[in-house]
Amino acid sequence: MHLQPQPEPLDRSWDDEHVIPPELGPDTVFLFDRMTKDTLEAVGARPEARVLDVGCGRGLDLASQSGKGSILIGCDPSGVMVRRARETLREKGVQPMVVCCSAEHLPFASGSLHRVYCKGAIDHFYDPQRALKEMARVLSPGGRLVISVANFESLGCRLGRLYNRLHRIFTGKELPRPHFWEIPKDHVYRFHKELLFEFMPPGIQLLNLRGISLFWGVPGWGAFLKRTPPEARELLLGMLDRLGRVFPSLADVIVLRAQKPVEKEAAKTTSGVAERAKGEEMNLNTRIQGxxxxxxxxxxxxxxxxxxxxxxxxxxxxxxxxxxxxxxxxxxxxxxxxxxxxxxxxxx
Known part of the structure; x- marks a missing residue:
């Protein structure tokens, strides 16, 4: 008896037109800019390196790396976004290599890529744990994996939930929806640091974990920043961003940088991501006390x-x-x- 493969639960016509609001607050602009900058710095594209953007969307991040001399590859499950990514790369004079596929089934040979990154997309995947295994599979020994994702256990989300609870106690009503601390309809998983560590495939070495920004979405925060002079606003956002780097568990976005060890290093590696996570947690507790x-x-x-x-x-x-x-x-x-x-x- 021959079993037919089950179709993947994907939206092949997904479009991001409805996702980004027409006007962005200063905290959102800062967060998006820092997320892009830190993610691409962690990727570290170099000449002749094969770089894969998983969930590449419009291909803007790929296009921004066009001067690095890397071989740029993108993939996205939505045919709409694949077409837009190809258009973006053509406008930059880059030969578009963008394929339509899911992150859970990457059509690339094992060990064929030097850099694999996924910026702000992993919480959209129907099986992010399998997607991370696939990303690790296609990485070459010594290759780098970078994941950046929204943190739904951030300090901002915790303050938002607390404020909503107090508002309900004193007024009998919740704050108007949608609530920024709840995952949007187009997200599947509610990511935070512990879940990201739990999903990391075995054998991958954690190199660095950093946070980006604090207080994004907190009621009144965006309005306060709009009234603040630009110089003072940039100074304040920069200071909070530096705090977020030290305390990634509380930051609005988490950026994880890891690598696939070469075979000799892999044989010596016994700690893995879980023990590094424990060490990071001890460091975090020490920093909080300080x-x-x-x-x-x-x-x-x-x-x-x-x-x-x-x-x-x-x-x-x-x-x-x-x-x-x-x-x-x-x-x-x-x-x-x-x-x-x-x-x-x-x-x-």
């Missing part, structure tokens, strides 16, 4: 300065009390460390 200490110090200093200016007893007493408690806590920690430390006697 951030809280720094933030508390800055707040105490500001209160102290305000107290000096206003000559207020309470404004002076609060930071002094904070400092005194901090010193007591430090003294207790030193005492506890001395009390519990265990010193092994020297061997005979």
């Amino acid at each position: 951030l809280l200490i720094c933030a508390g110090t800055v707040v105490a200093a500001m209160l102290f300065l305000i107290g000096l200016i206003l000559k207020s007893y309470w404004a002076l007493a609060i930071p002094v009390a904070i400092g005194f408690l901090w010193l007591l806590g430090l003294a207790f920690w030193i005492g506890w460390t001395l009390l519990t430390i265990r010193v092994e006697p020297p061997g005979e």
